[in-house]
Amino acid sequence: MNLRGIHAIYRYEMNRSFRTLIQSLVSPVLSTILYFIVFGAAIGSRMDNISEVSYGAFIVPGLIMLTVQMQSVNNASFGIYFPKFIGTTYELLSAPLSFVEIVIGYVGAATTKAFSIGLIILSTSYLFVDLEIKYPFFMICFLFITCMTFSLLGFIIGIVSDNFEQLNIVPMLIITPLVFLGGSFYTIDMLPAFWQNFALLNPIVYLISGFRWSFFGVGDVPILTSVIFMLIFTSICISIIWYIFKTGYKIKN
Amino acid sequence: MSEIINVKNLVKKYDNNFTAVKNLSLKINQGEIIALLGPNGAGKTTLISTICGLSSITSGSIKVNGLDVINDYRKTRDLIGLVPQELALEPFEKVINSINFSRRLFGKKDDNEYIEKLLSKLQLFDKKNNIIKSLSGGMKRRVMIAKALSHEPQILFLDEPTAGVDVELRKDMWNIIKELKNEGVTIILTTHYIEEAEMIADRIGIINHGELLLVEEKNELIRRMSVKILNIKLKKTLKRIPQKLKKYNLKIIDNGQSLNYFYNIGNEKTGITSLLSDMNEIGINLFDIQTQETSLEDIFVKIIKD
Numbered sequence: 001m002n003l004r005g006i007h008a009i010y011r012y013e014m015n016r017s018f019r020t021l022i023q024s025l026v027s028p029v030l031s032t033i034l035y036f037i038v039f040g041a042a043i044g045s046r047m048d049n050i051s052e053v054s055y056g057a058f059i060v061p062g063l064i065m066l067t068v069q070m071q072s073v074n075n076a077s078f079g080i081y082f083p084k085f086i087g088t089t090y091e092l093l094s095a096p097l098s099f100v101e102i103v104i105g106y107v108g109a110a111t112t113k114a115f116s117i118g119l120i121i122l123s124t125s126y127l128f129v130d131l132e133i134k135y136p137f138f139m140i141c142f143l144f145i146t147c148m149t150f151s152l153l154g155f156i157i158g159i160v161s162d163n164f165e166q167l168n169i170v171p172m173l174i175i176t177p178l179v180f181l182g183g184s185f186y187t188i189d190m191l192p193a194f195w196q197n198f199a200l201l202n203p204i205v206y207l208i209s210g211f212r213w214s215f216f217g218v219g220d221v222p223i224l225t226s227v228i229f230m231l232i233f234t235s236i237c238i239s240i241i242w243y244i245f246k247t248g249y250k251i252k253n
Numbered sequence: 254m255s256e257i258i259n260v261k262n263l264v265k266k267y268d269n270n271f272t273a274v275k276n277l278s279l280k281i282n283q284g285e286i287i288a289l290l291g292p293n294g295a296g297k298t299t300l301i302s303t304i305c306g307l308s309s310i311t312s313g314s315i316k317v318n319g320l321d322v323i324n325d326y327r328k329t330r331d332l333i334g335l336v337p338q339e340l341a342l343e344p345f346e347k348v349i350n351s352i353n354f355s356r357r358l359f360g361k362k363d364d365n366e367y368i369e370k371l372l373s374k375l376q377l378f379d380k381k382n383n384i385i386k387s388l389s390g391g392m393k394r395r396v397m398i399a400k401a402l403s404h405e406p407q408i409l410f411l412d413e414p415t416a417g418v419d420v421e422l423r424k425d426m427w428n429i430i431k432e433l434k435n436e437g438v439t440i441i442l443t444t445h446y447i448e449e450a451e452m453i454a455d456r457i458g459i460i461n462h463g464e465l466l467l468v469e470e471k472n473e474l475i476r477r478m479s480v481k482i483l484n485i486k487l488k489k490t491l492k493r494i495p496q497k498l499k500k501y502n503l504k505i506i507d508n509g510q511s512l513n514y515f516y517n518i519g520n521e522k523t524g525i526t527s528l529l530s531d532m533n534e535i536g537i538n539l540f541d542i543q544t545q546e547t548s549l550e551d552i553f554v555k556i557i558k559d
Contacts, residue, residue, distance in 0.1 A: 002327070008357030019345065087341030091400070094305045094335045095358035096327035248309050 005097045009105025010112075013079050017113055024075075024113060025120070032067050032121045035059070036128040039185060050187055051218045056129035060122070061212040062184030068118040068143065069150045069179055069204070073171050076110035076154030081167050084158070089251070099245035103155060110151035111144070118143050131215070139214035145230055146207055152237035159250050178204045183212075188220040203233060257283040257332075257408060257439050258304065263313035265299050265463075273299040275463040276313070283407075286430065286440040287468075288450035290553055291460035297443040298338060300460070301410050305335045317408070331359060334401035338412040338443075340393045344386040348377060348396055351385060352403050359404035368403065375399050375429065391422040398429065409433060411442040415449060427453050447553055451475075459556050466556055474552065483514040483525060485532075486541040497535050501528050 017024040040056035047055040083089045092102055125131060133139050154171075161167040182204030188196050199205055200221075209219035210226025219226065244251065258281035265274040274296045281287055289297045302308035304315050306326060315322040317329035343351060352368055372378040375395045380388060385396060394414065401409060411430070415423040423446075430440055430453055444450055450457055451471070458468040467474070490509040501524060502515040516523045532539070 002360045004360045004362070005358045008354055011357075012354050015350075083343075086343065087337070087339050088343060090305075090307055090335065090337050090341060091355060091358060093307045094330060094333065095355075096330040096360060097358060 002095075002097050002101050005095060006101050006105045006108070009092075009102065010109045013075075013106060013109030014112065016079075017075070017109075025117060028067050028071055028117050029120055029124060032063050033124055033128075035063050036125060040125075040128050050190075051216060053216050053218075054129065057131050058212075058216075059185055060125045060129060060131055061215050062182075062208050063125075064118050064121050064143070065146065065182075065204075065208045065211050066179045066184050067121055068114045068147050069175060069207075070171060071117050072110055072114040072147045072150035073154035073157065073175055075113050076107055076151040077158035077161065077167055077171070078154075079106045079110055080155055080158035081161055081164075085164075093251070099241075103152075103241055103245075107148065107151045107155055110154060111147045114147040114151065115144055118147065133215050134217045135214045139211070142211050142214055142230070145234065146211065149230065149234045149237055152234070152241060156237065156240050156244065159244055162250075175204075178202050179208075183208045183220055203229065206230070207233075255283045256280050257318055258441075259314075259316040260300070260304070261314045261316075263300070263303060263315065264311045265296075265303055265308060266311040272311075273463050274303070277460075277463065277465050279458065279465055279468060281439060281441060283439055284434065284437055285455045286434050286442070286453055287456045287458060288454035288471075289441065289443045289458045289460055290445075290447065290450055291443070292557065293445075295460045296463040297460050298412055299463075301335070301412055301441070301443065305333055305410060306330055307335075331404070332407045334404065334406035334409045336397045336401045336409070336411045336414055338416065340390065340397065342385045342393055342396060342400075344384075346385055347381070348372075348383055348385060348388070348399075349381040351396065352399050355400040356403035361404050367405065371399055371402055374432070376425075391418055394418060394422070394426070402433075406438070408439045408441070411440065413443055413445065415444070415446065423449070459553060461557050480515050480517055481523075482545040483516065483528075484543050484545065485512045485514065485539055487511060488538040488540045491537065495535055495537075497531055498528070501531075 036056070036059075039059055043055075045056070049055065050058045083092065157167065157170050181199065182202050183199070188199050188205060188209075191199055206221055206226045206229035209221045210223055210230060213219035213223045213226065243249070258279070260277060260279040263274050263277045264272065266272045277296070277300065279300075289300070291297050299308060303310050304317070304322060306322065310323070317332055320329050322329045346354075349368070349372075352372075353363060356363070356368070369378065372381055375398060377392065377395050377399060380392060385393065388396065398411075398414070414430075415426050418426070427449070430442070434440055442449075442454070454471050456468060457471050457474055459466045469477075487510060491505060491512065492509055494503050494505065494512075504513045504515070505511075506513055514525070514528060516525065529539075
């Protein structure tokens with residue numbers, strides 16, 4: 001395995017984030033803090049507890065998920081799309097790197113960035129709400145796998161996109177609505193019966209529910225369902241990437 | 254010279270059914286400079302792309318140093334450096350970081366001494382901490398070469414390395430290429446500039462419509478294909494070629510004031526002596542004589558047209 005090659009991609013991507021620290025770190029953290037202030041402190045103080053958890057604390061897992069999912073997708077998609085855009089993918093393709101190694105480099109960096117942002121937001125949330133994490137180990141694992149899976153998804157988006165508009169279509173028009181409607185700010189049982197069934201078609205519901213379970217021991221769906229769903233989602237992303245590299249789709253001429 | 258690249262019956266067909274390379278076979282020797290000439294869309298870049306791993310192969314095989322470029326891609330790519338046609342560089346990165354990145358991709362440890370030597374050779378040393386965006390086009394071209402050489406390859410592909418650069422820089426590039434050859438690097442370059450091939454290549458390959466029309470040692474090609482013209486200025490106007498001179502490849506020009514005699518320098522006998530002797534015999538007096546030689550460009554145009 002070309003470990004130095006993987007490390008080169010990883011390091012290069014991480015350095016790019018450090019060069020644009022305000023965009024990469026400050027911006028997503030600030031946005032989430034604003035959510036805490038508005039929904040947690042201002043509106044949340046007038047709302048009833050949900051499953052014996054204050055509303056301010058209840059939205060923490062959802063807000064973390066909202067941010068890390070978007071960040072994972074954006075970082076990974078931009079990470080691979082930018083070399084495509086400026087034409088430097090020739091370097092990757094002509095280097096002694098396997099496709100798996102290229103994916104590890106880019107997805108690893110995007111995962112690290114999103115995971116770090118998730119942890120920073122979690123730490124920041126303690127400034128605004130009282131929070132106890134019931135299953136911290138599970139929470140860390142779930143956060144990490146979510147970051148990795150959405151980074152894989154972002155990588156796919158970056159590969160298949162032909163321009164910046166396409167690069168933003170999936171995150172803006174598909175992922176953002178699904179995350180907002182996936183129970184970040186409410187539980188599914190707060191919805192009317194019809195919409196509850198409809199909401200269960202949203203894959204993000206299972207991820208937010210699983211992550212929230214790790215905080216409070218309760219979720220919209222059983223934790224096993226969330227875990228199975230997460231594994232299916234990860235497998236689908238890996239399979240698509242495997243297909244892309246096997247066929248050279250949008251990578252090789 | 255031992256063979257370092259062997260392309261055998263290569264076919265590259267794109268999804269839209271366009272065949273860019275048609276059953277092409279080519280052997281490249283270690284340490285030589287081979288120039289691939291051909292018009293736009295001839296298949297030169299596609300050929301390079303398949304050897305370097307940027308393009309998949311439809312059929313045929315490519316071996317580098319005896320190893321298959323698909324099955325042994327790690328070993329073969331390790332031997333190859335590629336400078337593509339376009340100036341493809343991360344604009345916001347420092348020169349030195351970009352070059353080190355390229356080296357690391359090949360699994361090589363950082364080697365500051367080698368990279369600094371390389372930068373000096375390419376006159377980039379004082380620019381090493383500059384942001385790539387701030388460099389001129391010529392300097393960016395040098396950075397591309399430095400990146401391609403960063404992992405110490407034995408083979409260097411240069412896809413139109415001097416396209417769009419000024420004459421001075423082009424000559425600098427030729428010197429760099431010659432220097433690399435002296436260090437034992439095998440160089441394959443594609444170019445539109447016939448002069449470039451004439452100046453630096455050991456062998457010339459001509460590609461058109463995805464087919465390799467010929468590949469030959471440069472001097473031999475020029476010797477074999479070049480036609481010389483003996484321009485004979487006459488003292489008296491000549492209206493038609495006399496019967497005795499019809500066996501020669503002659504053409505009356507300048508309203509009969511001159512004759513052009515076409516001959517091949519590759520032939521053992523040029524026929525000049527007997528022509529002049531025959532002219533003297535039938536009383537045609539000469540005023541002046543001069544010769545012209547066809548260039549590689551003329552040869553290239555002739556081969557492409559044929």
